Amino acid sequence: MHAKLQAIHKSIDQSLKNYYVDALTLAMTINDKGIPENFETVCQQILNSNPNIDAVQLVPDGIIQYTYPEKGNEAAKGIDILNNKKYRFEAMKAIETRKMYFAGPFELKQGGLGILGRVAIYKDNKFWGFSAIIIKLNTLIKKPEIEKMNTSKYHFLFSKINPVSKREDFFLNADEEFNPENTVSSIIPDGDWKLYLVDKNPNELLFTTVIRCVLALFLASLIGFLTYSFFKKPAELKILLRKQSDKLLKNEIKFKSIFDQAAVGITYVDSNTGKFSDVNKRFCQLIGYSSEELKSMDLKSITHPDDIEKSLLSLEKLYKDEIEEFSLEKRYISKSGKTIWVNITVSPLWKKGEKPTNHIVIIEDISKRKKADKIILASRKRIESLINTVDGIVWECDAKTLEFNFVSKKVEDILGYTSEEWINTPNFWVNHIFYKDKENALQYCVEQTNQLKNHDFEYRMVAKDGSVVWVRDIVNVITDNNEAKSLRGIIIDITKTKEIEKELNNSFNLVSEQNKRLLNFSYIVSHNLRSHTSNISSIVDLIETSESEEEKEEMIQLLKSVSDSLNETMLNLNEIVSIQTNVDIVTENLNLKQYLDNTLTLLADQIELKGINVVSSIDAAVEVNYNPAYLESILYNLISNAIRYSHQEKHPIITIDSYIENKKTVLQISDNGIGIDLNKNGHKIFGMYKKFSTHKDSKGIGLFITKNQIDAMGGSITVESEPNLGTTFKVYIS
Structure with a gap:
């Protein structure tokens, strides 16, 4: 019985070693990065070379991810064996022993009892996972030594201690109770299995055996005693030699199998x-x-x-x-x-x-x-070539971090940066948005991305040379499981379009302003000339109906006065037309303080007469590029107005200053005079013949001319005033 059981043991053990070779072959598909290569091809070759194998697996980090064949084994995919009480104990045995350990038998997902052999795989001395072989129990024990055994005399059993219940489980027909004294057993350590061979008729030859045993015992003792001393040492050497031979044979078989069957x-x-x-x-x-x-x-x-x-x-x-x-x-x-x-x-x-x-x-x-790889590289080059012909920067970035992983070479033409500078610098895009547009651009992009909406927006970026470039960004949101994963888009240079748009807006504003001026001018012409002509017509009628020479003379003097007024109106209108139609205005670099001093000299008598204190803080080095006549007129009109409308109950002060604001020179003239009610008259303060006081010298033409001269030079004028507190005019010189 012992010889029969050892033959069974040896046959099963040999099968397990073959499975070990197949598991190692499967493990060799894992590359240096820990990813299987040619997995299905190698698996197919393993199953073809060893039809006793039902399936093979690779289990990275203890999670079943690769199974061949996949059909029929779908249920096993994704099982975490190291965190599953059912599988953990036997999986850990493979890690602890650093050799192949056979778990089971247990019920397979595809049906029947099966055994799963696992060998722990290490990459750079770090645990990677398992290489596993699945064999059905019936396949494992389908051995000639078992099939040819006399079942009327012997009964074969296969058992294992359950790692969870700690009880011995029998996996073959074990309904009959057996006496351990009537059995021989053997343990297979690679699976912690116990093999039994049970004698069904232990008492069949008891009497004959007893007699024979007594005689045999006597003879054996005698012969044994005699031979023991002669053959003790050679026997020990023979046993040792046999063990070493078996060990060498096993190693040779193992490596030969790997060598011959490797994929x-x-x-x-x-x-x-x-x-x-x-x-x-x-x-x-x-x-x-x-x-x-x-x-x-x-x-x-x-x-x-x-x-x-x-x-x-x-x-x-x-x-x-x-x-x-x-x-x-x-x-x-x-x-x-x-x-x-x-x-x-x-x-x-x-x-x-x-x-x-x-x-x-x-x-x-x-x-x-x-x-x-060659096809992919050629395809990538074609795509990049096509992308680089697009008149815009094609890009791709992470939807959450906004870190770019692709930027086309067109970026060098539009912004001056290289693709590598953009990609290798975290937050490059965010850091190069023009500071005035950054907050709005980021907020809009994040909002649209969170809503999984494709978007199209405009903003400015700072180029490598420091210039500001207007761009249009057309963005597609790439999603996965209803979540934004990446953004792809194209950035188009629209600086020229923006400049044209700005020019059109300026032209539109200029035309609108000219239309307003034209309407105002036509109103002035219509109103003022009609008033004068009506007066002349009335006076002529009165002259014709006058009865005395004195009355006629009086009417003629009145007609002369109206004629002089008409002439003055025509001169004013002519000056305004001259300002508004003067396209080629000659400009020079003028010293602002020098022109101010000239104006104060012209107005010195009026300043002295009214006892006005003029305070000027304009630096002698301030220069402006302006038309000389316009600068004289503007200074004269604004300072003369401040003198004319000084407050009678205050000590009059005129303050004159200049400073830089937004790269423009600002001329500021302030007084503490009678002021203007801007709530009432602010909308018509620069209109022609608009008066805001009862002063006898007020004609309502000075500020109108001043405003037209400043506009013609591309500047602007503002006014701040309150009644009885004073007025401040600010002239912005481009």
């Missing part, structure tokens, strides 16, 4: 000659040569000429013990002359400090990936 090419290369000492089946298929042909060749003979130098350089570093291993992408020339792209990993097969003898090369075919 990647594996070769052993002589370190001195570079010749292949052994090659596996996959490498022969890849390169097209037979094993015998390759063993007569070396690495150089199949390496692409352009890649020989870098291969030899890496090998030299390996021989000098400067590096422990290396990986590189290179090209091989197959037997048919075809160029094959491969990724090779070269590791030494000698101990550190010893003279090198051999190294092992793992070869992975990456021709398809290289071809795909």
Whole structure:
């Protein structure tokens, strides 16, 4: 019974070692970044080479993510075995022992009892996850040693201590109770399983056996005593030799299985000659040569000429013990002359400090990936070429952080920055929005993005040379599961459009102002000339009906007065027309203080007569680019008005100053005179013949002319005033 059970044990143990090889082969698909490559291809080859396997899995971080075949195993995907009481204990056994551990048997999702073998995978001495093999229990125990067993005499049992309940569970037909004294057992440590072989008829030959046993015992004792001393040592050596042989055999089987069944090419290369000492089946298929042909060749003979130098350089570093291993992408020339792209990993097969003898090369075919990369690169270049022909900056950024991952090269033409400067600087876009537009632009963009709305808005950006560029930004919101993930758009330079728009607005405002002036002028002409002509007509009628010479003379004097008034009106209208139609106004750099002093000299008699105190703080260095006649007229009208409308009950003061505001020179003239009621007269203060006092010298023409002169020079004038407190005029000189 013991011999039969050991045969069963050995057969099952051999199957488990084969599964271990398959699990290691599956683990080799994981690249340096921890991502499986060619997963389905390798899995298919594993299942084809070992039909006893029902499914294979890769379990990164203890979570089932990769299963082959996927059909029928969907329910297992996503299970976190390290945080599941049902699976955790046996999964941890694989981590603790650092070898393959077989969990189960347990009910499979696809039905039936199954066993799951897991081997813990480590990358750079860090736990990556598991490589797992799924086998049905019936498949595992389908062994000739069990099937040919005499079931009338023996009963085979398969059990395991349940890691949760701590009770022994039997997984085969175990309805019959058995006496442990009538059984032999064996433990398989890779799964903590216990195998039983039960004697169904323990008392069948009891009497005969007893007699034979007594005789056998006597003879055995005698012979044993005699032979023990002669054969003790050789037997011990034989046992030890057998154990070592078994161990070597197991290792040889394991590595041979890996070598032959690997889904990647594996070769052993002589370190001195570079010749292949052994090659596996996959490498022969890849390169097209037979094993015998390759063993007569070396690495150089199949390496692409352009890649020989870098291969030899890496090998030299390996021989000098400067590096422990290396990986590189290179090209091989197959037997048919075809160029094959491969990724090779070269590791030494000698101990550190010893003279090198051999190294092992793992070869992975990456021709398809290289071809795909080439297509992707060509496609990317075409797309970038098309993008760079677009008359705008094409871009993409993260919807939450607004950090850009793509900016087209058109940015250099529009803003002067390179794509790299933009992409490599966090918050580049935010930091280069013109400060006056930043808050509104950011708020609008965030609001529209949160609402998952595509948007289109205008703002200004600061270019590399410091200039301000108007742009239009057309943005598409890219969503995933109803959440904004990224933004894509195009930034268009609209500076010229904005300048044209500004010019149009200026032209419109100018035309509107001219229309207003024209209407005002026509009203003045219509009203004032009609008044004069009406007076003349009435006086002529009176002259015709006059009865005495004295009366006629009186009417003639009155007619002369009206004529003089008409002449003065015509002169005023002529001056205004001259100002408004003067296109080419001559300007010069004028010293403002000098022109002020000239004006004060002209008005010195009036200033002295009224006892006015004039306070001027204008610096002698202030210069303005202005028309000389207009500057004289503006200073004269504003200062003479301040003198004319001084308050009789106050000591009159006129304050004159200049300063810079928004890059414009401001001339400020203030007085403490009678003031103006702006609530009542503010809308007509610069109108022609508009009077705001009963002063005898008031004609209502000075401020009108002053306003027209300032407008003609591209400036502006404002007034601040209160009755009995005074008036301040501010002239803005461009």
